[in-house]
Amino acid sequence: xxxxxxxxxxxxxxxxxxxxxxxxxxxxxxxxxxxxxxxxxxxxxxxxxxxxxxxxxxxxxxxxxxxxxxxxxxxxxxxxxxxxxxxxxxxxxxxxxxxxxxxxxxxxxxxxxxxxxxxxxxxxxxxxxxxxxxxxxxxxxxxxxxxxxxxxxxxxxxxxxxxxxxxxxxxxxxxxxxxxxxxxxxxxxxxxxxxxxxxxxxxxxxxxxxxxxxxxxxxxxxxxxxxxxxxxxxxxxxxxxxxxxxxxxxxxxxxxxxxxxxxxxxxxxxxxxxxxxxxxxxxxxxxxxxxxxxxxxxxxxxxxxxxxxxxxxxxxxxxxxxxxxxxxxxxxxxxxxxxxx
Amino acid sequence: xxxxxxxxxxxxxxxxxxxxxxxxxxxxxxxxxxxxxxxxxxxxxxxxxxxxxxxxxxxxxxxxxxxxxxxxxxxxxxxxxxxxxxxxxxxxxxxxxxxxxxxxxxxxxxxxxxxxxxxxxxxxxxxxxxxxxxxxxxxxxxxxxxxxxxxxxxxxxxxxxxxxxxxxxxxxxxxxxxxxxxxxxxxxxxxxxxxxxxxxxxxxxxxxxxxxxxxxxxxxxxxxxxxxxxxxxxxxxxxxxxxxxxxxxxxxxxxxxxxxxxxxxxxxxxxxxxxxxxxxxxxxxxxxxxxxxxxx
Numbered sequence: 001x002x003x004x005x006x007x008x009x010x011x012x013x014x015x016x017x018x019x020x021x022x023x024x025x026x027x028x029x030x031x032x033x034x035x036x037x038x039x040x041x042x043x044x045x046x047x048x049x050x051x052x053x054x055x056x057x058x059x060x061x062x063x064x065x066x067x068x069x070x071x072x073x074x075x076x077x078x079x080x081x082x083x084x085x086x087x088x089x090x091x092x093x094x095x096x097x098x099x100x101x102x103x104x105x106x107x108x109x110x111x112x113x114x115x116x117x118x119x120x121x122x123x124x125x126x127x128x129x130x131x132x133x134x135x136x137x138x139x140x141x142x143x144x145x146x147x148x149x150x151x152x153x154x155x156x157x158x159x160x161x162x163x164x165x166x167x168x169x170x171x172x173x174x175x176x177x178x179x180x181x182x183x184x185x186x187x188x189x190x191x192x193x194x195x196x197x198x199x200x201x202x203x204x205x206x207x208x209x210x211x212x213x214x215x216x217x218x219x220x221x222x223x224x225x226x227x228x229x230x231x232x233x234x235x236x237x238x239x240x241x242x243x244x245x246x247x248x249x250x251x252x253x254x255x256x257x258x259x260x261x262x263x264x265x266x267x268x269x270x271x272x273x274x275x276x277x278x279x280x281x282x283x284x285x286x287x288x289x290x291x292x293x294x295x296x297x298x299x300x301x302x303x304x305x306x307x308x309x310x311x312x313x314x315x316x317x318x319x320x321x322x323x324x325x326x327x328x329x330x331x332x333x334x335x336x337x338x339x340x341x
Numbered sequence: 342x343x344x345x346x347x348x349x350x351x352x353x354x355x356x357x358x359x360x361x362x363x364x365x366x367x368x369x370x371x372x373x374x375x376x377x378x379x380x381x382x383x384x385x386x387x388x389x390x391x392x393x394x395x396x397x398x399x400x401x402x403x404x405x406x407x408x409x410x411x412x413x414x415x416x417x418x419x420x421x422x423x424x425x426x427x428x429x430x431x432x433x434x435x436x437x438x439x440x441x442x443x444x445x446x447x448x449x450x451x452x453x454x455x456x457x458x459x460x461x462x463x464x465x466x467x468x469x470x471x472x473x474x475x476x477x478x479x480x481x482x483x484x485x486x487x488x489x490x491x492x493x494x495x496x497x498x499x500x501x502x503x504x505x506x507x508x509x510x511x512x513x514x515x516x517x518x519x520x521x522x523x524x525x526x527x528x529x530x531x532x533x534x535x536x537x538x539x540x541x542x543x544x545x546x547x548x549x550x551x552x553x554x555x556x557x558x559x560x561x562x563x564x565x566x567x568x569x570x571x572x573x574x575x576x577x578x579x580x581x582x583x584x585x586x587x588x589x590x591x592x593x594x595x596x597x598x599x600x601x602x603x604x605x606x607x608x609x610x611x612x613x614x615x616x617x618x619x620x621x622x623x624x625x626x627x628x629x630x631x632x633x634x635x636x637x
């Protein structure tokens with residue numbers, strides 16, 4: 001069997017084990033935190049009988065292991081239960097909210113790589129010169145302030161004082177939405193051939209995605225710089241310089257590729273972490289995404305929705321990790337060839 | 342007498358440190374004629390490798406380094422050249438071979454790609470196909486028979502000796518007039534080192550390439566070099582034809598250096614002084630080994 005396929009199967013196998021572990025953990029935690037979900041869901045005016053009925057329906061009177069058994073049984077049918085908050089199946093809710101978050105995170109991840117890595121290369125190439133210092137200051141600023149602070153600042157600057165971008169939402173209300181195929185507005189608009197919606201969706205996503213990506217940009221820049229500076233000390237870079245390779249080719253190719261390998265893992269983790277960090281940015285920009293949904297269901301102790309949301313986000317995290325591993329295998333010949341033998 | 346290819350006059354180098362300037366080189370005078378093989382011999386930290394790097398201009402970025410002295414290469418003042426001018430000499434007029442061939446080749450690019458980049462420095466418009474042909478040709482010259490496989494490999498897939506041959510081919514492919522060899526093959530075992538050095542000597546003789554051979558290995562130097570400079574703590578202490586120096590070492594430091602070579606016949610590791618006032622004795626120049634243009 002192809003070695004890459006073998007590795008992929010192995011990684012998917014371990015990921016499934018991790019997911020089962022996560023499900024047990026979050027299942028228990030959701031039930032251990034104080035407060036009666038049935039009482040919160042039905043409100044202060046509900047009668048004891050009504051509450052008892054709901055508790056019965058949610059299997060809340062059984063012990064926790066039996067409850068987990070019910071959960072796994074439902075899950076094997078692709079059923080995550082009914083959300084007490086929206087009164088719809090949790091899977092429907094997730095299908096509605098997840099694409100918005102994914103779209104936001106993918107844009108943010110793109111910004112992180114497209115700005116962070118070049119800034120790191122520049123900083124390393126001009127080490128200890130003004131370019132390096134500027135990147136350092138920028139990186140410290142972006143890393144030290146949390147993303148929601150940047151969200152508010154960016155919103156004030158570029159949506160309020162300088163009304164270049166919209167303040168909130170995914171799209172202008174008066175625009176007709178394209179057919180929901182992928183749930184990604186930009187992609188759906190392109191499939192639909194509706195260019196106005198496409199531009200409008202991009203226009204809406206730029207500011208929140210940028211706010212979300214800023215700390216990632218800073219981290220990616222610092223990381224790339226550190227790894228590049230290390231690589232510049234390697235004999236093969238001295239050799240490249242002694243042989244007259246152009247400084248630009250060294251920076252963007254011969255020193256960059258070896259430096260990318262250690263950076264990539266962390267950038268991948270950062271990218272996955274944005275899925276969780278997105279909720280504050282989503283809250284500021286009224287972005288109808290899964291992270292915001294997750295916060296709301298936690299506050300309402302909506303058990304099924306909490307477990308479902310966390311499971312989906314963990315699954316995304318694992319998928320991103322597998323993709324990063326594949327990329328590293330592709331870039332690093334040492335790993336690629338070792339596995340091929 | 343014809344003009345030298347490289348003439349270094351009164352080269353001084355110091356680094357600024359927190360304790361003030363730390364002097365590394367105290368006025369070196371070295372010359373190399375075209376096609377001549379000259380060795381610079383000394384212990385670790387004596388300033389041999391630094392000299393090679395100054396010739397290539399690789400300390401220019403370092404603000405803490407102070408130079409003085411003239412470096413004349415092919416009638417041009419290297420020390421007065423701009424960065425771009427110096428850069429255009431590297432890999433074409435002057436090239437370099439390093440201590441450890443395996444770590445001197447990039448682990449993330451195939452040998453072929455690196456060869457192509459070397460050829461591109463001399464001829465930016467060269468096509469990959471043409472470059473490949475030249476590379477194969479040169480790998481044959483360094484006695485690599487399966488050149489195709491080597492070009493499609495990464496350095497970590499090849500043996501140290503193989504990488505050293507690749508480095509030699511890369512260093513000579515653009516037909517430089519000067520090759521700086523910084524302890525070439527010190528990281529290899531002795532038999533492989535001997536093979537690759539023989540190869541290198543054959544090729545530089547063929548191509549009439551001058552070599553500045555930097556080493557602490559006296560046995561290798563004796564076989565390889567026409568002329569020898571002995572360097573101690575940033576000063577040349579003795580210079581002359583190779584056989585004059587080996588047959589009749591005059592300077593106390595040279596004598597200590599010779600005595601330090603363990604004998605195959607036994608007798609233990611020789612005892613010599615680490616430092617001695619006598620090592621700072623004035624330079625001894627053998628007849629025929631004088632600087633060109635110096636009053637004899």
